[in-house]
Amino acid sequence: MTDTALGITRSIAGQPWHWRRASADMASENLAPDDLVTQLLLARGVARDDLERQRVPTLRGFMPDPALFRDMDSAAARLADAVEAKEAITIFGDYDVDGATSAALLVRLLRDLDVPVGAYIPDRLMEGYGPSGAALVKIGAAGSKLVVTVDCGAQAFEAIAEANAAGVETIIVDHHQCATTLPAAFAVVNPNRLDEVPDAAVHGNLAAVGVAFLLGAALLRELRTRGFFANRAEPALIELLDLVALGTVADVARLTGFNRALVTQGLKIMARRGNIGLAALMDAARLTKAPTATDMGFALGPRINAGGRVGKSDLGVRLLTTSDPDEAAEISQELNRLNEERRAIEAGVLEEALAMSERAGNAPVAIVAGPGWHPGVIGIVAGRLKEKLHRPAIVIAVDEAGVGKGSGRSISGVDLGAAILAAKEMGLLVAGGGHAMAAGLTVAADKLDAFGAFLNERLAADVERASGDRALLIDAVLAPRGISPLWCEAIESAGPYGAGWPAPRVATGPVRIVEAGIVGTDHVRLIVSGDDGARFKAIAFRSAETELGQTLLHARGRKLWLAGRAKRDDWGSRPAAELHLEDAAFAD
Numbered sequence: 001m002t003d004t005a006l007g008i009t010r011s012i013a014g015q016p017w018h019w020r021r022a023s024a025d026m027a028s029e030n031l032a033p034d035d036l037v038t039q040l041l042l043a044r045g046v047a048r049d050d051l052e053r054q055r056v057p058t059l060r061g062f063m064p065d066p067a068l069f070r071d072m073d074s075a076a077a078r079l080a081d082a083v084e085a086k087e088a089i090t091i092f093g094d095y096d097v098d099g100a101t102s103a104a105l106l107v108r109l110l111r112d113l114d115v116p117v118g119a120y121i122p123d124r125l126m127e128g129y130g131p132s133g134a135a136l137v138k139i140g141a142a143g144s145k146l147v148v149t150v151d152c153g154a155q156a157f158e159a160i161a162e163a164n165a166a167g168v169e170t171i172i173v174d175h176h177q178c179a180t181t182l183p184a185a186f187a188v189v190n191p192n193r194l195d196e197v198p199d200a201a202v203h204g205n206l207a208a209v210g211v212a213f214l215l216g217a218a219l220l221r222e223l224r225t226r227g228f229f230a231n232r233a234e235p236a237l238i239e240l241l242d243l244v245a246l247g248t249v250a251d252v253a254r255l256t257g258f259n260r261a262l263v264t265q266g267l268k269i270m271a272r273r274g275n276i277g278l279a280a281l282m283d284a285a286r287l288t289k290a291p292t293a294t295d296m297g298f299a300l301g302p303r304i305n306a307g308g309r310v311g312k313s314d315l316g317v318r319l320l321t322t323s324d325p326d327e328a329a330e331i332s333q334e335l336n337r338l339n340e341e342r343r344a345i346e347a348g349v350l351e352e353a354l355a356m357s358e359r360a361g362n363a364p365v366a367i368v369a370g371p372g373w374h375p376g377v378i379g380i381v382a383g384r385l386k387e388k389l390h391r392p393a394i395v396i397a398v399d400e401a402g403v404g405k406g407s408g409r410s411i412s413g414v415d416l417g418a419a420i421l422a423a424k425e426m427g428l429l430v431a432g433g434g435h436a437m438a439a440g441l442t443v444a445a446d447k448l449d450a451f452g453a454f455l456n457e458r459l460a461a462d463v464e465r466a467s468g469d470r471a472l473l474i475d476a477v478l479a480p481r482g483i484s485p486l487w488c489e490a491i492e493s494a495g496p497y498g499a500g501w502p503a504p505r506v507a508t509g510p511v512r513i514v515e516a517g518i519v520g521t522d523h524v525r526l527i528v529s530g531d532d533g534a535r536f537k538a539i540a541f542r543s544a545e546t547e548l549g550q551t552l553l554h555a556r557g558r559k560l561w562l563a564g565r566a567k568r569d570d571w572g573s574r575p576a577a578e579l580h581l582e583d584a585a586f587a588d
Contacts, residue, residue, distance in 0.1 A: 005474040011585040012551045020473040040494040057261035066218035068200040075171045075187035076218035088116045090144040094151040095308030097301045100316030101247030102150035102212040105240050107321050109216050112235035121314040133162025140168035151208035155433045157183045175208045177417045205254040209247030241266035250301030254500025263496050277319035280328035284336045293496040306338035309376030346377040364463040366393040367452045373397035379407035402445040410437050413466035475504040480530025485575040488568040509561035510587035516553050524549045540581035559587040
């Protein structure tokens with residue numbers, strides 16, 4: 001167990017504060033930037049002999065040989081045959097950001113190779129998740145006898161069998177957990193195959209778009225070996241890294257190792273605005289500066305997702321593959337509108353789900369189901385429940401036929417995807433799958449109770465262990481004057497930050513609250529002053545009704561330690577910094 005930070009064993013939010021790294025008890029404002037980055041890297045598990053490689057994560061330093069992965073070479077060879085024969089190919093993608101970016105990457109690459117290629121994205125409400133036999137047979141009848149599924153297909157046993165019977169070949173490119181047997185596709189490229197070799201299995205945290213990128217690299221290498229580029233230019237696969245970065249961040253893949261290199265380099269490509277659709281989306285989201293991982297996760301990703309959630313499922317792929325600026329602008333504005341509609345729908349479902357979870361008590365997994373809920377927002381609502389309850393959450397929308405479509409989000413240390421697969425194998429689910437942190441399912445209404453009992457029994461010990469380890473991890477303690485743009489600039493060198501590579505969390509104080517009030521949607525906004533005379537702004541998002549928010553609103557006159565993430569604030573006449581609050585503790 002790491003050492004207690006600042007002697008805080010129980011904060012206002014009811015948790016201890018620990019140093020992320022046992023030796024991290026330091027006054028970080030006195031560290032030179034290089035030393036600060038070193039400390040941040042070490043605190044995120046980087047070995048000292050790997051520091052230099054991790055300071056600037058490059059593809060050369062982290063990219064595995066695609067040939068390590070099972071079926072990769074055979075998939076690349078089959079695609080190379082199709083390229084040489086100019087055979088029609090269809091990319092069948094999921095309707096979320098990872099599926100859209102995966103499909104767009106392969107569509108753009110194959111277009112550059114002069115292949116007749118199209119994309120098929122199923123309608124969430126009418127067709128559901130993943131490939132169906134009917135859809136694959138329809139694609140084949142339309143003239144495409146080779147289909148590549150991306151971000152789906154690992155559990156599509158019946159659909160692949162139907163496709164095979166109709167003479168349609170399939171290559172599955174996925175990252176979701178696999179069963180002991182695999183669909184009878186031509187190739188199944190998935191680092192989470194149970195029979196994957198160890199050197200490839202370590203990349204099981206790749207998003208599907210990362211696997212698609214590796215397939216693209218393997219295809220180009222195969223074509224290069226065949227002499228295909230003797231008289232033509234080879235496509236620049238690296239120029240598609242903006243798509244890889246977006247899909248990786250939006251799918252909340254861990255930003256460690258190869259993923260971190262993909263996102264680091266992808267952000268550089270995205271900043272050039274070479275993808276017309278992405279550039280239009282950045283304009284619609286009012287992003288005027290070089291994008292960050294946060295922008296991808298909170299501004300760009302949700303807008304692309306909105307098409308698949310409450311609008312037309314193919315809008316994301318169309319946006320990311322268009323070369324027409326007018327079409328890009330039109331689609332971006334439509335996604336903007338749909339995102340606002342999604343927010344309104346989400347708010348209603350969230351309110352009902354929260355009330356239902358409170359009535360249900362403290363089961364290890366929060367499972368709520370409601371008739372008429374929009375299936376396009378249940379994943380977001382599940383994430384909100386998980387954040388509020390600090391335990392895995394599953395939200396299920398039950399339709400008029402009594403069929404529930406569910407989405408779940410988990411906490412670190414609890415493998416939800418494996419549990420969902422086990423429930424499916426027990427006959428409790430019609431369909432289901434996913435990975436450790438997120439999963440989807442289909443369940444008959446009369447099996448809901450049995451499914452809930454099974455899941456809670458299976459995961460109870462894991463949830464208890466994960467909850468017992470809950471603590472707020474602190475990277476550094478700063479004097480109030482240290483909450484500054486200089487600090488914000490210095491820590492960016494250790495990014496990009498996201499899942500598995502958290503942005504530095506600092507503690508600062510003691511401070512007194514000068515002003516406190518509620519702004520926006522239940523956000524608590526503060527102005528605080530330290531003993532060193534420094535003042536800064538702080539905000540605790542969606543906290544007005546929580547114990548933390550209520551305490552902050554009525555704590556004037558008390559000295560406090562604050563903990564959160566320092567963010568640069570460029571709204572004023574000169575750069576400043578504010579603290580995005582996550583917790584607080586009394587200092588007197």
